[in-house]
Amino acid sequence: MSAPEGTRARRRRESTPASIPAVRRGDALDVADLPSYGFGTRSLMWWGTAGMSTIEAMGFVLMIVVYFDLKSRSLVWPNEGHAPDLFWGTVNVALAVISIVPNIFADAAAKDHNVRKVRLWMIAFVVFGLALLGVRYLEFLHLNVRWDASAYGSAVWVLFGLHTFNLITNYLDSVVVAAVMFKEPIDGKRLVDVAENSGYWWFIVLSWIPIYAVVYWGPRF
Amino acid sequence: MSAGSGSLSGLGSAASPQVLRERARVIVGRGETMLDGAGWGSQAERALHEAWRDEPGLLGFLKTTDHKRIGRRFVVTSFAFFVAAGILAAVMRMQLALPDNHVVGPDLYNQIFTMHGTTMMFIFAVPIMQGMAVYLVPLLVGTRNTAFPRMTACAYWLFLFGALSLWTGFAINAGADAGWFAYVPLAGPQYGVGKREDIWNNLINLSEAMGLMVAVDLATVILKMRAPGMSLRRMPIFVWASLVTSMMIIFAMPSVMLAANLAQFDRTFGTHFFNPAEGGDVLIWQHLFWFFGHPEVYFIFLPGLAFVSSIIPTFARRPMFGHDAVVLSLIATGFLSFGLWVHHMFATNLPEVGKGFFTAMSLLIAIPTAVQIFCWIATLWTGRIDLRTPLLFVLGFFVILVLGGLTGIMVGSVPFDLQVHDSYFVVAHLHYVLLGGAVFPLFGAFFYWFPKFTGRMLDERLGRWQFWLFFVGFNVAFFPMHLLGLAGMPRRIYTYGAETGWGTLNLIATIGAGVIALSVLLFIVNVVRSGFNGARAGDNPWHASSLEWATHSPPPAFNFVVLPVVASREPLWTREADEPTHVSGLSAQTREGLVTTVLDALPDVRYSYPEPSIWPFIAAITVVGWLFWSNMTETGMFYGLIPPAIAFVAWYWPTRKETVEQLLLERKP
16 A cells, blocks of 8 residues: 655555555544454454463463472372373373364454354364363373372372363353354454464463473373 | 444444344445544544443442543552551551550561551552553553453452452451461461461452453553554653563562462362472472562562653653663563562572572662663753652652662672571661652652642642651651661561660651651642642643643543654654644544554554443452352362353453444454
């Protein structure tokens, strides 16, 4: 887009990243034609989610620090109970990684403004998430230690519980976002919510991998 | 540009979704919505008033998302708790004024010093600084509200309920009593019996949730909602300090929240994090607490520096000397503050390398503060000084802070620290730093921005009296504590024998505390009197340079009738020829703002703010209910989460009105 007359050359070079830039009218900068929402870093919700994810990541990191501090102070680890069974935890790593797929498609469909496809992939994700939650329940049954047995048990349960809390929160979040997709009329901001929800899911999955490593392999080394 | 109105109401709410979509699509040309861009007194201004008005009555009070109302509430509430905690300090001073005194007994004394410290740090210092930022930052960057206005509202309610629950506990003899840093095992299940420390842990959860929510909110406003043209290099120092503080909060506060929850799990569920008999570790509490606690000192202190950097250029009548150096110093302080926490733990068993590292870091952080002090001195030196009350408090701040900083360098070295650890020397040091670094600038800031908050000036004569009483009273109260500490008086003792010889200095300190109380009383009188009868302020009574002074005092609900466009660091002092002066084309009939790019603040996206809502208030109540339920029974930890889940979904659930408005203004990216 070419800049309107009367603007300085410098301003012309600094074209806005918007598809329709702000235009100069007299003393005013007219923004009436700017988009009313944007995806990714153009959305305020992206920044809010990034901030909240950073806070939660800090919580995970500090809890892992606590885990290894306690481990370093113990001659045997686990100092009570046994290491968790590997099977269900490893299954859940696989499921978590696969669950990114419907999210990627939902994200892309939202950016495409294809509501039908968004609905499809959100439902796929919600169903898939149920499997994830079910396996998470089985993981709890195979932790092989009680939280009040020893410092080891406490650390495992809280680290595991913190991630589960986030998992359930984001799952419910996805259910609500999916439900809104069936509430006509749908405005563009809600499609941004779908994209942000997918972005947050990446955080849930990516944070699961180090936490899995600590919970399942920490007691084995 | 702006045409007739009425299209919003004309859309009707009874129509079917398909019809609505169609009609909205037809109107999407936006020609029929009234747009802003015309100045005060225009038809657009009247539309803005209508769009941004809170409904009257109690419901409007609870639903409001106006950052100015919420910011004012933060300031007033936390100041009230400052007075309450100050009264506790006065009781402590009366108890200690004479040897073998019997004003309060040991158990109540433990509760009083814990309540004093906890209140001052968690319910006064952090919230009042964040409250000032909630009020000022959107005005300073030239936008109409915070990025997530409902979250701002919810944060306030969480904080209020947390503070009230702590003080309710105190009123029924369940006041926290393990010190403001609640060391385990004293605060653990073995020694901290009863509900006292449960209530303390709840307060930590609520106040830190508040702090984190406000931090994310402010960081987003600062990075994404600045007025067009306000590139990072043109951003006011106050805004820089708020950004750095918010970032520090995001990385530091999770630590104390995690610690408080681990302690609570030990108390409720019988976990063993801090129980050495079962492989737990008490020192990890201290690490987690101070990994938050030391940055906390700086996120109380950086806003104080920001007040100073706002006040000095205004009253020196020139731009800040070394603006870039000041900004870089703030950023450096933010980073360095994360490398200091272990200096609170020099009396624990530490590796020698650790002692050396944390001593070095403790000394290093003096450098960026010194850089700022030299920049302020240079600004004053080369300016034309107008010695009004705000500047008076800043000059007082110089003296007190430098003294506190010097004792800071002393206790930063391990051998000296071991001598004075847990003595009144530390009490003196921390009060010099916190009152000098935060409360003196804060009073200056009150005098400076009171005209913006209320439209009226505070009385200068009363202000001068207050300043001198505060300055003299402060030194009389706290300087003797250095000597008491060197003479061996430990902190947190409820009385001492006459043979110790500490009586005289303690009596002097108590007299000083009385003078401080008198000074705070004068301030309250001044606020009440001036609030009703003060001289009218006008938009810009100090002839200052930043954007908050570009609108009315107090600002209308929508802040600016037209969003400003910025072409320099001092937009009200300089006018660039041939640059646009304001934004036009935002909807005047709905709550709309502008999102700009991070580095250069180029206009990017229009943004519809959410409408006021009762759900943030209800969500806050359900969260508080969950915490207390989880203190009572183990199952409350889980079932208690159901009400908040419902409240948060209801908060998000889009209403038809919002959707229709959004569709009406919609333009795809």
